[in-house]
Amino acid sequence: MTNENRKKRKLTIAKAMSEALAQEMRRDKNVFVMGEDVGALGGVFGTTQGLLDEFGKNRVRDTPISETAFIGAAVGAATMGMRPVVELMFVDFFGVCMDAIYNLAAKNAYFSGGHQPAPMVLMTSVGGGYSDAGQHSQCLYGTFAHLPGMKVVIPSNAYDAKGLMVSAIRDNNPVIFMFHKNLQGMGWLGTVKGSIVDVPEDSYTVPLGKAEIVREGEDVTLVGLGATVHQALDAAGELEKDGVSAEVIDLRSLVPLDRETVLNSVKKTGRLVVVDDDYQSYGVSGEIIATVVEQGVDFIKAAPKRVAYPDVPVPFSRPMEQHCLPNASKIRAAAQACF
Amino acid sequence: MKPDASVQKWMYETMVKSRQFEEKTAAVYLEGKQPLFNMANGPIPGEMHLSNGQEPVAVGVCAHLRPEDAVTATHRPHHIAIAKGVNFQAMTDEIFGKKSGLSGGRGGHMHLFDAAVNFVCSGIIAEGMGPAVGVALARQMRDEEGIAVAFIGEGAANQGAFHEAMNLAAVWKLPFVCVIEDNSWGISVAKRDATSVPRNDVRAAGYGIPGEYVEGNDPLKIYEAAGRAIARARAGEGPSLLEVETYRLAGHFMGDAEEYRTAEEKKSLEANDPIPKMRARLIEEAIITAEAADDIGIRMMAEVQEAFGRAASARYPAPEEALEKVFV
Ligand SMILES: Cc1ncc(C[n+]2csc(CCOP(=O)(O)OP(=O)(O)O)c2C)c(N)n1
Numbered sequence: 001m002t003n004e005n006r007k008k009r010k011l012t013i014a015k016a017m018s019e020a021l022a023q024e025m026r027r028d029k030n031v032f033v034m035g036e037d038v039g040a041l042g043g044v045f046g047t048t049q050g051l052l053d054e055f056g057k058n059r060v061r062d063t064p065i066s067e068t069a070f071i072g073a074a075v076g077a078a079t080m081g082m083r084p085v086v087e088l089m090f091v092d093f094f095g096v097c098m099d100a101i102y103n104l105a106a107k108n109a110y111f112s113g114g115h116q117p118a119p120m121v122l123m124t125s126v127g128g129g130y131s132d133a134g135q136h137s138q139c140l141y142g143t144f145a146h147l148p149g150m151k152v153v154i155p156s157n158a159y160d161a162k163g164l165m166v167s168a169i170r171d172n173n174p175v176i177f178m179f180h181k182n183l184q185g186m187g188w189l190g191t192v193k194g195s196i197v198d199v200p201e202d203s204y205t206v207p208l209g210k211a212e213i214v215r216e217g218e219d220v221t222l223v224g225l226g227a228t229v230h231q232a233l234d235a236a237g238e239l240e241k242d243g244v245s246a247e248v249i250d251l252r253s254l255v256p257l258d259r260e261t262v263l264n265s266v267k268k269t270g271r272l273v274v275v276d277d278d279y280q281s282y283g284v285s286g287e288i289i290a291t292v293v294e295q296g297v298d299f300i301k302a303a304p305k306r307v308a309y310p311d312v313p314v315p316f317s318r319p320m321e322q323h324c325l326p327n328a329s330k331i332r333a334a335a336q337a338c339f
Numbered sequence: 340m341k342p343d344a345s346v347q348k349w350m351y352e353t354m355v356k357s358r359q360f361e362e363k364t365a366a367v368y369l370e371g372k373q374p375l376f377n378m379a380n381g382p383i384p385g386e387m388h389l390s391n392g393q394e395p396v397a398v399g400v401c402a403h404l405r406p407e408d409a410v411t412a413t414h415r416p417h418h419i420a421i422a423k424g425v426n427f428q429a430m431t432d433e434i435f436g437k438k439s440g441l442s443g444g445r446g447g448h449m450h451l452f453d454a455a456v457n458f459v460c461s462g463i464i465a466e467g468m469g470p471a472v473g474v475a476l477a478r479q480m481r482d483e484e485g486i487a488v489a490f491i492g493e494g495a496a497n498q499g500a501f502h503e504a505m506n507l508a509a510v511w512k513l514p515f516v517c518v519i520e521d522n523s524w525g526i527s528v529a530k531r532d533a534t535s536v537p538r539n540d541v542r543a544a545g546y547g548i549p550g551e552y553v554e555g556n557d558p559l560k561i562y563e564a565a566g567r568a569i570a571r572a573r574a575g576e577g578p579s580l581l582e583v584e585t586y587r588l589a590g591h592f593m594g595d596a597e598e599y600r601t602a603e604e605k606k607s608l609e610a611n612d613p614i615p616k617m618r619a620r621l622i623e624e625a626i627i628t629a630e631a632a633d634d635i636g637i638r639m640m641a642e643v644q645e646a647f648g649r650a651a652s653a654r655y656p657a658p659e660e661a662l663e664k665v666f667v
Contacts, residue, residue, distance in 0.1 A: 134450065
């Protein structure tokens with residue numbers, strides 16, 4: 001980072017995102033933001049705080065509740081050389097506008113033989129745990145990562161959020177930027193403290209497609225993304241008391257997926273637990289395990305395990321929802337079962 | 340046609356019940372969430388969208404409906420659910436997430452389903468349009484009694500589902516009414532910034548059906564306009580579009596700081612509260628006495644207290660019940 005002696009300051013992911021947006025908007029007049037309540041409200045999850053004041057209504061646009069229209073319009077504007085950043089308030093709402101996402105944004109480059117890319121960012125909130133029920137609590141990582149043509153990133157902390165956002169805006173492809181509600185730093189959502197970290201004021205990038213080892217260990221690899229990284233870290237702390245040294249990997253990006261970092265870790269530890277708060281079947285956990293089995297079966301000392309959300313809609317009632325969500329003790333138990 | 344005295348009394352009583360329900364909900368909702376407001380905590384967790392102020396729409400329309408008529412409502416469903424006759428105890432239990440709730444605690448406040456009175460609601464904007472049209476289609480195909488009404492917000496009228504469903508209902512002449520609750524806000528976005536038509540009833544022309552706008556958040560005027568639309572639907576003359584001016588007295592959801600609204604706007608909303616207005620009118624027209632009106636308040640409060648008392652002490656579902664009912 002540029003200034004090593006600078007004063008440390010801790011930011012929430014929401015603040016880090018809006019800072020990245022502001023810096024990119026100052027740098028490039030083609031960058032603009034649109035979505036529901038991104039103006040005066042600054043985004044329901046704080047992603048666009050302060051932008052309206054600085055950049056005005058022309059570049060920070062409140063939209064009608066017309067996702068098909070404004071996400072489709074982002075694709076069109078992007079093909080004209082603009083750099084739209086659009087917000088889909090909750091990922092659960094993708095159903096009303098998926099065509100614009102996976103048939104337009106994700107296929108534009110391909111259909112044009114690479115001549116007409118759609119450089120846009122779609123930022124959207126994911127995750128549950130606060131009893132908002134089945135239409136406001138999903139993660140859907142696997143759904144988006146499954147469909148080719150769009151990059152998918154999920155920060156677990158404010159430092160990564162800022163750097164990934166800058167990379168996403170500068171990328172010439174559509175990027176789905178999924179931010180987890182429980183990490184966002186909004187007062188009304190209990191925020192995981194570990195997501196609020198020191199963030200440099202200068203602009204910087206975190207590369208898309210590079211996982212991070214957030215804790216080194218020898219005996220078992222715990223792979224997480226977004227909020228589950230923090231649960232895996234908690235579990236690793238507990239496992240240490242059991243005499244088990246756990247390595248924790250933060251995927252940070254699902255497309256492109258950094259399979260190498262995972263493989264290298266399993267090569268060292270021989271054991272793997274994947275933690276995913278998205279539905280279990282056909283998702284991230286299956287993809288990671290398939291990778292390790294395909295490319296690293298010789299390293300594996302025990303059957304890989306997954307701690308994921310069961311294949312049921314997210315229930316409203318707290319005991320039922322908490323039963324379904326991954327947590328540190330489930331991860332610890334899964335890791336112990338590898339020995 | 341003006342509603343007769345007994346219907347007017349029902350309308351007033353139902354508005355009061357809805358208001359008492361919401362006031363109690365607001366109070367209980369805050370329990371355990373202070374000092375730092377945290378949605379996950381308290382006896383009623385999750386988001387909470389109150390409908391206080393919008394009661395006239397619910398009673399004005401539902402006064403015409405029978406149990407076999409279907410209603411699809413929004414993320415702001417309580418006033419409509421109460422007016423449609425949704426099981427009150429089971430609905431209260433549901434918002435507490437209890438096993439005895441409408442769905443056993445699976446749906447919560449935004450997903451109240453009561454098959455006995457043909458009521459459903461949804462947290463996705465304009466999502467009720469298609470299903471309501473489908474109910475109307477089933478009724479038409481089987482030549483059965485009963486119509487369908489979709490309630491949506493004025494913000495939802497900018498959603499594709501609204502336009503597509505309206506067109507379908509119109510071209511098939513279905514027994515369907517779309518009621519738009521125009522409270523002028525879609526969260527923080529004003530209606531004027533989201534659509535270039537000041538009144539959505541004019542959009543009815545685009546589907547070749549009648550449209551009507553009702554001013555003043557007045558339960559009687561809403562009753563009369565809804566009566567016309569519903570009579571048309573029952574007579575097989577096809578769908579109508581009704582937009583109704585109303586107000587939400589509270590924020591979009593509990594916890595909303597409402598910085599997008601001016602203090603004057605909030606003041607004027609309170610001064611225009613439809614419940615004291617209706618009370619004064621009923622007394623003036625000698626439909627009820629002041630004592631009878633007080634009595635209604637006390638009775639409704641007691642019903643609400645009892646429902647909340649039972650809901651608070653009801654059992655939570657077992658955690659493993661989360662895995663049930665995905666398929667039947
Ligand atoms: C498809 C979809 N987009 C966005 C949202 C988020 N959202 C919830 S309520 C709301 C505003 C709705 O406004 P309106 O339809 O006027 O109803 P009101 O809340 O005023 O009753 C929005 C944007 C959603 N639930 N579903």
